[in-house]
Amino acid sequence: MSKFYVGSEIGQLRRVLVHRPERALTHLTPSNCHELLFDDVLAVERAGEEHDAFAQTLRDQGVEVFLLSNLLADTLAVPEAKDWLLSTQVSDLRLGPRFANDVRCFLADLPHQELASILLGGLSYAELPIQSSSMMQSMYDAHDFIIKPLPNHLFTRDTSCWVYGGVSINPMAKPARQRETNHLRAIYRWHPTFAGQDFIKYFGDEEKSYDKSTIEGGDVLVIGKGAVLIGMSERTTPQGVEQLASSLFKHGQAKQVIAMELPKHRSCMHLDTVMTHMREDTFSVYPEVVRKDLKCWSLTGDASGTVNVKEEGYFVHAIEKALGVGQLNLITTGGDSYEAEREQWNDANNVLTVKPGVVIGYERNVYTNEKYDKAGITVLPIPGDELGRGRGGARCMSCPIERDGI
Known part of the structure; x- marks a missing residue:
């Protein structure tokens, strides 16, 4: 039986889910990129090549790499899954019953791989080859989207996160990302790799409004030994943290869940953009944000699901206690204050650990990578000139499905 279990941030990585961005990036323009949560438009070919280099680096480390578009296409081969996805992603409420039905009929006839590409990458009115009797086509511009592209799917870390023996299928904070969650719901429910397997769905599997209880995987660090570290950022709320903890x-x-408050601004969108785990006693941190005075709480509970909350002092001490290590070694972002700020913006702190002391990071972050090297951390460099413009590094772009504990 395949084993879905993520026991740490640093144990040997065995299986991981990534998404090679293609169609969604072709729909990214200077006028729509901000609404789609990107700061810039990316060179599509180059971003794909960089992503291939990332996936190859993972395979070279013995990691099995799953591609989201393939998983989605395989899921669409299950009739029940295809019906559910079409009715959810192309709903009557979104497009009006007449037009939604015409669009669904058009999509239902496409090959699964092509349909997956449209669900992930969007569909404009100009790209729809059929004429509907609804009012919609004459009301909208040719460049408007019937199905909006999901460029942020590139960051598979956020949409779902595996924590020990189960998965949280995350209700996302921003409208530009909320549809992503349905793809993961369908994959974990119907894809042959996951269907009927013995894993827990902690949170987020139901179709309902999660209101203020949002959580994104970039804020969730499975630090091991039964502890989870969660950042409350611009996108993960205390309500979401309590739901998952319970x-x-x-x-x-x-x-135990250790919850820490983060500033709510874009440069530290998630905890993993300012702090990642590299070896049992070693974290990378961006000191401008990860400061001593950050508020921190310890959440504990039992089989009743009750959550007990206790305010902690310095979060580093809470982590040391949870991991049973002496003093944590914090490696700060490299260079002078300008270089450090620039490298953090380019995800110097957002590295993906593949086994203790071996991490994947962008080659452009020379000052920080040098510091990792001096601390005995091996950096496997990947190109990121285009990918990095999405404001996410190797950790953001990966969703571990199986990883050893510590």
């Missing part, structure tokens, strides 16, 4: 305790999967 479910973790109810299923006996975690002993």
